[in-house]
Amino acid sequence: MEDLTSVAWPPEPTRTERLVLRESESHDRAAFVELFASSEVHTYLGGARPRDDIEREIPEVPGRRPGSFVVERDGSMIGLILLRRTPEQSRPAAAGKADLGYLFLSRAWGFGYAAEACAAALGWLADVLPGEPVMLTTQTANTRSMRLAAKLGFAEVERFVAWDAEQWLGMWTPGTSDK
Numbered sequence: 001m002e003d004l005t006s007v008a009w010p011p012e013p014t015r016t017e018r019l020v021l022r023e024s025e026s027h028d029r030a031a032f033v034e035l036f037a038s039s040e041v042h043t044y045l046g047g048a049r050p051r052d053d054i055e056r057e058i059p060e061v062p063g064r065r066p067g068s069f070v071v072e073r074d075g076s077m078i079g080l081i082l083l084r085r086t087p088e089q090s091r092p093a094a095a096g097k098a099d100l101g102y103l104f105l106s107r108a109w110g111f112g113y114a115a116e117a118c119a120a121a122l123g124w125l126a127d128v129l130p131g132e133p134v135m136l137t138t139q140t141a142n143t144r145s146m147r148l149a150a151k152l153g154f155a156e157v158e159r160f161v162a163w164d165a166e167q168w169l170g171m172w173t174p175g176t177s178d179k
Contacts, residue, residue: 002147007128009066014122019113022082024062028070031077031105032062040106044142046163071104071117078113079104086135093157094135094169098125101136109144115151122152123138126174134172139165 012021024032035041036058037051063070067083082101086094100121104114125132136147136154146168154170161167 020072024070026061028077044139078108098134
């Protein structure tokens with residue numbers, strides 16, 4: 001099975017009606033820190049980490065790895081899309097498959113940016129790895145993420161408990177998106 005690390009990286013920026021998905025740049029560092037330090041953004045992800053720790057750990061040009069897209073709106077980073085291979089030791093239904101993750105600054109919530117950016121990232125993946133299914137895991141309590149998964153065309157595979165919360169695992173197959 002081809003992996004994201006075998007795909008030419010970075011790709012040309014992907015443009016949507018309102019957004020650009022691109023590789024990170026040094027001027028994105030402050031937004032990365034804000035994103036990872038936000039308790040609101042990390043409500044369903046185990047909570048925010050201390051800002052000082054994040055400041056020390058984030059490199060000058062953060063997030064430069066295959067499958068990591070900065071989401072830009074009007075010249076500024078508003079979020080991050082991650083496409084990566086699920087570890088083999090993960091849930092059997094997800095093991096070894098592509099996995100979609102996303103984080104958006106809370107000021108960007110409620111405008112449909114996550115749906116637009118995720119649909120573009122899934123489209124990119126479908127072009128470079130045709131037929132590749134994609135997994136998404138979220139807490140069932142995260143109603144925004146559950147709505148986004150449904151809008152993108154993810155179908156429930158299973159529910160399970162991890163980190164003391166019910167988790168939802170869904171799968172997307174190219175051609176199933178509403179976008």
